[in-house]
Amino acid sequence: xxxxxxxxxxxxxxxxxxxxxxxxxxxxxxxxxxxxxxxxxxxxxxxxxxxxxxxxxxxxxxxxxxxxxxxxxxxxxxxxxxxxxxxxxxxxxxxxxxxxxxxxxxxxxxxxxxxxxxxxxxxxxxxxxxxxxxxxxxxxxxxxxxxxxxxxxxxxxxxxxxxxxxxxxxxxxxxxxxxxxxxxxxxxxxxxxxxxxxxxxxxxxxxxxxxxxxxxxxxxxxxxxxxxxxxxxxxxxxxxxxxxxxxxxxxxxxxxxxxxxxxx
Amino acid sequence: xxxxxxxxxxxxxxxxxxxxxxxxxxxxxxxxxxxxxxxxxxxxxxxxxxxxxxxxxxxxxxxxxxxxxxxxxxxxxxxxxxxxxxxxxxxxxxxxxxxxxxxxxxxxxxxxxxxxxxxxxxxxxxxx
Ligand code: SF4
Ligand code: SF4
Numbered sequence: 359x360x361x362x363x364x365x366x367x368x369x370x371x372x373x374x375x376x377x378x379x380x381x382x383x384x385x386x387x388x389x390x391x392x393x394x395x396x397x398x399x400x401x402x403x404x405x406x407x408x409x410x411x412x413x414x415x416x417x418x419x420x421x422x423x424x425x426x427x428x429x430x431x432x433x434x435x436x437x438x439x440x441x442x443x444x445x446x447x448x449x450x451x452x453x454x455x456x457x458x459x460x461x462x463x464x465x466x467x468x469x470x471x472x473x474x475x476x477x478x479x480x481x482x483x484x485x486x487x488x489x490x491x492x493x494x495x496x497x498x499x500x501x502x503x504x505x506x507x508x509x510x511x512x513x514x515x516x517x518x519x520x521x522x523x524x525x526x527x528x529x530x531x532x533x534x535x536x537x538x539x540x541x542x543x544x545x546x547x548x549x550x551x552x553x554x555x556x557x558x559x560x561x562x563x564x565x566x567x568x569x570x571x572x573x574x575x576x577x578x579x580x581x582x583x584x585x586x587x588x589x590x591x592x593x594x595x596x597x598x599x600x601x602x603x604x605x606x607x608x609x610x611x612x613x614x615x616x617x618x619x620x621x622x
Numbered sequence: 623x624x625x626x627x628x629x630x631x632x633x634x635x636x637x638x639x640x641x642x643x644x645x646x647x648x649x650x651x652x653x654x655x656x657x658x659x660x661x662x663x664x665x666x667x668x669x670x671x672x673x674x675x676x677x678x679x680x681x682x683x684x685x686x687x688x689x690x691x692x693x694x695x696x697x698x699x700x701x702x703x704x705x706x707x708x709x710x711x712x713x714x715x716x717x718x719x720x721x722x723x724x725x726x727x728x729x730x731x732x733x734x735x736x737x738x739x740x741x742x743x744x745x746x747x748x749x750x
Contacts, residue, residue, distance in 0.1 A: 372737040402743030403689055406705040407635050407712050413746065437739050514691035515702075524695050550654050550690035554743035557723070557731045558685050562658050566688075587737035595735065 362424035363391035379606035417445035436586035498538025505579035506530030640671035649693035663703035723748035
């Protein structure tokens with residue numbers, strides 16, 4: 359299976375792990391990630407303001423390319439995924455916005471939100487299947503107690519992201535189970551780490567991040583997994599004393615492709 | 623800009639209908655930035671509705687919102703308060719010389735581990 363892939367700026371820099379392990383693991387699962395040509399940064403956060411057009415064009419361009427290749431568009435970073443899915447939704451549902459976008463891009467044919475967007479986790483669940491994933495696991499992470507950290511970007515707004523129940527998600531827990539480990543469920547798993555406010559108000563980010571880590575530890579977590587480079591940064595910077603790792607790293611480990619990635 | 627025009631502009635830009643609010647306060651109860659905010663999400667809704675917008679434009683609260691969308695998800699009336707916070711913030715920083723953050727500020731928070739995502743997100747939220 360071939361899919362279009364939007365890595366995003368952070369995955370080519372500070373979050374290289376998230377990207378490399380995503381590639382290796384996909385390969386092991388029979389999926390080829392075809393990187394979008396000349397992709398541009400998504401901007402990190404979606405703005406809900408309807409007259410902000412230019413900031414959403416990089417997403418539209420990526421979506422349009424995936425659609426022209428008749429492939430679903432897959433992202434790994436929580437932020438890129440959130441921006442691209444919300445932009446696609448805006449193109450589908452806000453005619454004034456989609457008219458402006460299409461006039462701006464000035465190409466034939468236009469784009470009206472036809473592409474399908476999948477987060478990598480959704481790809482595992484809906485295109486590969488967690489059962490098929492389980493069969494490919496060569497190195498089950500037995501007994502490991504792992505807390506899934508969704509944060510805010512993966513799930514919200516629920517009516518747009520449609521990834522899972524935004525208040526009682528299970529996709530990451532099912533992922534953890536498929537790898538043979540034990541998911542730890544805790545209340546703060548879908549609360550914000552503080553996000554970009556860490557530059558404006560470090561104390562607020564510290565408070566938010568601490569609540570997440572403490573809550574996960576209280577429920578017995580030995581490790582936290584995330585799909586978001588900013589969540590990882592905030593949790594670690596604010597004193598997480600258990601490992602915070604990308605879910606793709608865990609995946610690569612379970613699939614037995616982590617070492618040959620590390621050698622590169 | 624007079625208040626009536628600004629009010630209409632914020633409503634159009636955000637797509638929020640403040641009249642739907644039943645003043646239950648759930649948005650503010652769930653807001654992780656509540657303690658840091660002078661005006662809370664439910665007040666953004668009621669103050670835009672009544673046209674009392676100047677205090678919001680000058681408030682630090684604009685820069686404390688995390689865009690976590692918790693208030694959007696949990697409002698029982700689908701009012702989506704964060705969209706109004708966003709619209710008011712843009713109205714404030716779009717004015718010439720009113721950027722909250724400039725490239726010079728990046729040096730202050732930059733460390734070895736800062737992900738690119740943090741820098742671009744902060745620029746999107748604090749600078750126009
Ligand atoms: S949760 Fe919704 S209905 Fe309740 S106060 Fe907030 S905006 Fe109004
Ligand atoms: S989006 Fe902003 S206003 Fe709404 S709950 Fe989150 S921090 Fe509070």
